[in-house]
Amino acid sequence: MTKLLPDGTSALEAVKTGDTIMVGGFGLIGAPLTLIDALTNKDVKDLTIISNNLGEKGKGLGILLGEKKIKKGIGSYFTSNRDVGDAYQRGEIELELLPQGTLSESIRAGGAGIGGYYTKTGVGTELAKNKEEREINGERYIFEQAIRANVALIRAWKADTLGNLVYYKTARNFNPVMATAADVVIAEVDEIVEPGELSPEEIVTPHLFVDGILLASKILTNEGVVSHG
């Protein structure tokens, strides 16, 4: 069975109203812009979106926010899109703010079969409220639960047709961990090659994590987001 997907619509077949969806990227860098566009056009709502930011104003996940399809956002940095704070103040969305290291580690744990873990990050701050605390070797730690999603939408540089992935520079960010932590994982890539063309040494995400591959048609350039293909 091929993992190659013809278009964004077929790539998002698994996504349903009310789903929890991980979206890779650090702002727009390494964000699966083609898949986000397809999600914006799909008739689903009440989504919980796990992503470092909810895009930028009117860009990336910011468009999905504007369409009022997001019920809850889980991320580390919502300041980069003023619309997120405005929607929150109006009571239109719920937000869960996590330190960036906790967000990424919780996803890593979710993908690795770990239920949760203790971290020093956030101890004694507002973000530790209602979290279990314990002392380990004389230091305070808080419990953080692992995070998983129904679907992960990620961005890589190259895939082979098996679904092995390599990434490009700082567009890697959350993508490899999100690839491990969802029931269905769809990767958007710049280039699809034959098995054997990627060196086994360079593969970052082995194919067993990846369910579908889509060729990107929305690309981040120095001049902004450009559509082609």
Added chain:
Amino acid sequence: MANEIQESIARRAAKELNGPCVVNLGIGIPTLVAKYIDDEQVYFHTENGLLGVTDVDEENKDPNLVNAGKLPVGETIGASFFNSAESFGMIRGGHVDVAILGVLQMDQSGKIANWAVPGKNIMGVGGAMDLLVGAKKVIVTTTHTAKDGSSKLLKECTFPITSTRSVDMIITELAVFEVKEKKLELVELMPGATLDEVKEKTEAEFSIRLKEGAL
């Protein structure tokens, strides 16, 4: 654009970085510190997944090569890329020597607030809490006062704190403070600044231990 006040703070902070060391720079004034470093063994780490950050000229800008402030950067020879979980493993795990951070407020025990303003749309913790628990040394670079002229060095923060950990050093355009046993010590006046001005613009209590040759 950075102004001379910001540049002077960054220049002073750069003197604290002696290689070999791994340094993480926050957004704003901290980012400016890199250009005053001419030591090949100061390795810059950015939490979005790069060890070996350097500057980049206009024609070599790559939209997918950025720092934590999403500004275009370059990669040094010997640089490496890694995912966010691994990057924060480096930070929490104590593998980053120095973090230089900006703040909204600080208190007189050296605790900082830099991630939220109650009632406003500033809701971005990013990597700040992780850096405070994990970096071996934390240096704050900030203007001495807020835009309304009020002191950023307070008796107590009114904004939510970022960590219970105190920072190690505070550098403003007026003064350098070290934090010793959760107390502020004024150790240096910046060029052109007077002790009276520092006292006037600092709400926090501090002791004075100006270092030899610091003037």
